[in-house]
Amino acid sequence: MTALVPSPAEVVEGESRYDRLIQPARVHGTLYTDPSIFAEELRKIWHKTWVFVGHESEVPEPNDYVRKQLADQDVVMTRDKDGEVHLLINRCAHRGLQVCDDKAGNSSSFRCPYHGWTYRNTGELLGYPYNKGYGGKNKLELGMGKVARVASYQGFVFGSLAQEGPSLEEHLGAAKGEIDRLVGLSPEGKVSLDAGWLRHQTKANWKFLAENETDGYHPQFVHGSIFGVAGSPIGALYSDNSTAVTRALGDGHSENDLRPEFRTFDEPMRWFGTTPDKVPGYLASMAESYGEDAHRRTVEGAPHVMIFPNLFIAEIQVFNIQPVGVGECVQYSTAVQFAGGHELNMRMVSQSIGSVGPAGMLLADDTEMYERNQRGVEMADPEWLDVRRGLVRETVDEDGFTIGAATDETAMRGFWSHYKSLMEADA
Amino acid sequence: MNDEMHAVGEGPRHEVTLDEGAAGATVPAGRVVESEFASVAVRLDEQGNSVRLRVEDLRSGRVRFLDALELETVVWLEDGHLTQLLDPSHERWRG
Amino acid sequence: MSAHLTDLPPRPDTAGELVDVPDGWEVRDVEQFLFREARLADENDYDGWEALWTDDAIYWVPVDGEGDHPRTTVSIIFDNRSRISTRMKQVKTGKRYAQAPPSNLRHILGNIELIGGRINAAGGTDLEVSANFLALESRARGNQLWGGRTTYRIRRIDGEIRLAYKKVVLVDNDKAVPTLGFLV
Numbered sequence: 001m002t003a004l005v006p007s008p009a010e011v012v013e014g015e016s017r018y019d020r021l022i023q024p025a026r027v028h029g030t031l032y033t034d035p036s037i038f039a040e041e042l043r044k045i046w047h048k049t050w051v052f053v054g055h056e057s058e059v060p061e062p063n064d065y066v067r068k069q070l071a072d073q074d075v076v077m078t079r080d081k082d083g084e085v086h087l088l089i090n091r092c093a094h095r096g097l098q099v100c101d102d103k104a105g106n107s108s109s110f111r112c113p114y115h116g117w118t119y120r121n122t123g124e125l126l127g128y129p130y131n132k133g134y135g136g137k138n139k140l141e142l143g144m145g146k147v148a149r150v151a152s153y154q155g156f157v158f159g160s161l162a163q164e165g166p167s168l169e170e171h172l173g174a175a176k177g178e179i180d181r182l183v184g185l186s187p188e189g190k191v192s193l194d195a196g197w198l199r200h201q202t203k204a205n206w207k208f209l210a211e212n213e214t215d216g217y218h219p220q221f222v223h224g225s226i227f228g229v230a231g232s233p234i235g236a237l238y239s240d241n242s243t244a245v246t247r248a249l250g251d252g253h254s255e256n257d258l259r260p261e262f263r264t265f266d267e268p269m270r271w272f273g274t275t276p277d278k279v280p281g282y283l284a285s286m287a288e289s290y291g292e293d294a295h296r297r298t299v300e301g302a303p304h305v306m307i308f309p310n311l312f313i314a315e316i317q318v319f320n321i322q323p324v325g326v327g328e329c330v331q332y333s334t335a336v337q338f339a340g341g342h343e344l345n346m347r348m349v350s351q352s353i354g355s356v357g358p359a360g361m362l363l364a365d366d367t368e369m370y371e372r373n374q375r376g377v378e379m380a381d382p383e384w385l386d387v388r389r390g391l392v393r394e395t396v397d398e399d400g401f402t403i404g405a406a407t408d409e410t411a412m413r414g415f416w417s418h419y420k421s422l423m424e425a426d427a
Numbered sequence: 428m429n430d431e432m433h434a435v436g437e438g439p440r441h442e443v444t445l446d447e448g449a450a451g452a453t454v455p456a457g458r459v460v461e462s463e464f465a466s467v468a469v470r471l472d473e474q475g476n477s478v479r480l481r482v483e484d485l486r487s488g489r490v491r492f493l494d495a496l497e498l499e500t501v502v503w504l505e506d507g508h509l510t511q512l513l514d515p516s517h518e519r520w521r522g
Numbered sequence: 523m524s525a526h527l528t529d530l531p532p533r534p535d536t537a538g539e540l541v542d543v544p545d546g547w548e549v550r551d552v553e554q555f556l557f558r559e560a561r562l563a564d565e566n567d568y569d570g571w572e573a574l575w576t577d578d579a580i581y582w583v584p585v586d587g588e589g590d591h592p593r594t595t596v597s598i599i600f601d602n603r604s605r606i607s608t609r610m611k612q613v614k615t616g617k618r619y620a621q622a623p624p625s626n627l628r629h630i631l632g633n634i635e636l637i638g639g640r641i642n643a644a645g646g647t648d649l650e651v652s653a654n655f656l657a658l659e660s661r662a663r664g665n666q667l668w669g670g671r672t673t674y675r676i677r678r679i680d681g682e683i684r685l686a687y688k689k690v691v692l693v694d695n696d697k698a699v700p701t702l703g704f705l706v
Binding site: 103195196197198199200201202203222224225226228229230330333334335345346349350352353354356357358359361364365367368369371372375 | 583585586590592593594595596597598599600601605608609611612613615616617618619620621662663664696697698699700701702703
């Protein structure tokens, strides 16, 4: 460190703060530790872009609701009587109390326990007790807060607190195809996320998670302990000889595309670590639904995709990452369930319990790394995190996406480039 | 299931069943509350994220689910207000 | 959820009839067994701890109170005997980073209560015992106080008390909890 170089946090004329902090081959440690940057992220990312909140299958019936989190906002996801899904902010328009307390329920309307103000499950104020105090019924133009825009793709519900901005489909861009690939493994073309959620408190900045999800460099090291004892073939997918690729999908999204490896083996269900004789009902239904294409689908398997900023589909698990503070976030994780999935569904629940959540044989170790990483970046020197791996060999594929080898940091660079564009935008 | 019995009252009454659900399983429509004027099946439904009352007008097949807050509201309806709702021109045969 | 699954076995906490406390059990012996199980876990004696389990073992840590059916909904832990063995093999590599280095840990058990006899799948009767616990865990992350109620099912095999079932209901399992790398 030398005093002659301006501090990365200092703004130099003609440069944005983020030009200095985010460079092609390195990013600055304060991005993970500076509370003022976190506050700016809330404004420019979490309260603005499309954030994954939940899945329509969590509110299957009219008037169902579940409590969800959208960054620092306590949100109630409701399905109204006509079937439309809403995201309400869990706050009474009268005194600001939390209106819903239960985690889930079924009710056409919500009544605040403080003074009895009552709302439809669309957020509209239905009424209040002793209405003469307000000059009669229907005198107040108030309601529960609403997430400004709500949209879903294949049942995945996203919210944006900004009135305007790109549509959800524009935001998802190339990542849509990855969600389609997941859904295409259901014989009925439909997934549900109704197997409950594990909640894993993580004392680390949310970006460590977003970067790690498609980092193909770490698995052999962090997960070597389980790959070895479980005889898992996953390690080889992320070796230096792997034909898998890391792809920056644009808009901050990225994937580890493992299909080249699975195509070489050409074995259905290898992606799930099993053999066809273990899931005959599922494969029969796939063949019935998709004919010859069922073979390709069940060979290539499910995607491994990180959708900016907080939805990670790890083949059969879905993660919802929500920040709590600059140094803390929560990972919500669940098992994907395929409509018509037969015996595969229970296997996916069992495999997910083994792998993810606070005691998971994979994710507990990732989380240990996130937390050690957070403690590490609190240290003074070196100030930077290096993200150059693969810069020397990355290429552009036929669809125009930047791709690197299985263990390259192409995905992280894609993440940072998009992050920078959002943070440099006017609030 | 015992809750359903008590929800409707004591003593034997007839039960009706209907086909429901992808699995094709037969689910009871519920215990029947009936008079010479109307015939309604009621049962607790647990398909939603919390329990609801499923009410079926057996003469028309029309079904309504009532959640706890709606039921409480019905309990507190003033008799006069409920009577107004019984006016056949109020909703069903309006105009 | 997924109520259409017809081949779903009964949930393990209510499977098998609950009958009166069977004869032949001294509270003192039962307590000593539970204390030993906790000490083996606290002191990272993985082989000793694993050896307590029967072949039909179930080790379950649900979320959201008593939890939903563990075959159709996710739990923090739902291990059978084979997965307990995998878990032990992983931690014994010394590279299970969530538990390498191991947590410094001490369990305290209390409110030990003989609940009854539980008819098991083989037709025998296991003793069902419940206890409250607090466990203080110290790691680089910080100190963490864990607490809850554990239900055990134990039986004698060749004169030794063995553990067939352990369900740990954490008091805060409706919230986000930190990494649980140790044996709770």
